[in-house]
Amino acid sequence: MRAAGRRAPALLALVSAALIAADTVTPLEPLRAFGSAVYGGLEDAASAGVRWASGERRLEELERENARLRADLLAARRTIPSPAQADGYRVASAHVIGFGRDGTVTVDTGSDGGVDRDMTVFDGDGLVGRILRSGPGTATVQLATASGASIGARLEGSREVGLVTGVPERGLLRLSLLNPSAEVKPGDRVVTLGSRDMRPYVPDVPIGTVVTVEPAPDALTRTALVRPFARFSALDLVTVVLGPQPDGAAVDASAGKGATKAEDEAGDEAGGADAAKSGSKKAKGA
Template sequence: MRAAGRRAPALLVLVSVLLIAADHWITLTPLRAFGSGVYGSLENVTSSVTRWASDARRLETVERENARLRAEVLTGRRPTAAVAGAAAAYQVVSAHAIGFGGDQTVTLDVGTGSGVARDMTVLNGDGLVGRVVQAGPSTATVLLATAPSSSVGARLETSREVGLVTGVPDRGLLRLSLLNADAAVRVGDRVVTLGSENMRPFVPDVPVGSVVAVEGTSGALTRTALVRPFAHFSTLDLVTVVVGPGRPGDGAPQ
């Protein structure tokens, strides 16, 4: 009994180490797809139940928002013109955030079945959320823009200065590093995405955030600033995934 009780841990430790090694050299896609299928479905059910429980309140909020947006359209005022414009020009899929990871990732309830794949832009009504890093059959994992390992090509909306936005651990802020060390940057400047080649992983001109503090001095190698993101990452719910370029009226890609 004691010997068996010692062999089992040794064996399972070995299996774990082999799994870690395998995951580092080859991507264990079938295992992740299995996790997406089993646990993604359970997360979907949990999320649906909590959403259903708060449906009456949500409906009222949506009705109010709808009324406000209709009024804004009628009066010609478009406060989120950039977001609306960005979403209208692409094929998009809307999704709910159904799970939150400890390491700045969220689960969406759409997957490869809806045309979602790796390296797609995710945004919501406020601004940039992040990019898809894994897509399972029915769920997708999004790395938030605030994650330390995330980096997004960006530019200042008015001066068009180019830089890179990275996550700042634990503060919910972003750090903008401008390539031009002498670039003028002021508190309140809006930061938008630069856009990537072939629109993957980031489509251009999605609002990211606004500058809250300028860090570097003009003599430093790069000029950096702290940016507060427009999207509220702790209360993410409905988001939009850009699945491809395309005209309105096209069928779903792939």
């Protein structure tokens, strides 16, 4: 009896401790878990929001940088010396705004800008083609690689004359020299021969380089495949040759409207006394 009486207080103490532990720990665990889920989710959401805002700012920065680089590229292309400018022609700049399936592209300059059919079109790399038809605000260009294209050409070095036609399925050109024994080799440069009244092609515009000479010992002409300088799948800014420019005048790339740059400069120097030469009236300077 005494042993049982001594064990009873100890047992009561253990039961009390277990009850206290259950009362102090177990009810709080769900609260702790709930708080962790709620505040942990809020922290994750806040972190995601910060990352999203940072990503948005980075995207805006990249878009601004892309726009700046594109503007710089277009400005640089406008200053690239071109064959027609070097030879003294009036020119008009235009952007390619559409690609056709028949070997044509559409540009955003037309008859309102002085562009007419059978005018030479080139870019900073070389010959693009000729104006096929022109509307008030747009024009259609037949590419040099089109199946129906036919361009008088010559070898830049030997000046041998021939005809260039398109090979659209290969993105190349075929040069047929009139002299069947003419010497031609890979790497030779080909330029335009030039047409009567400079239309549809002005002379000496770079066309491309010979890549393969086709063997044809009994042929009446000598033929070779030519890789064009112009990248016809990536055309952007092009130039249209409007016609010969007046002697001493600078090229007016704004489609040849109004007075030329040389006339404007002459009018500025005259200070009004020689305003008729510039095509516009200027106030007399003091």
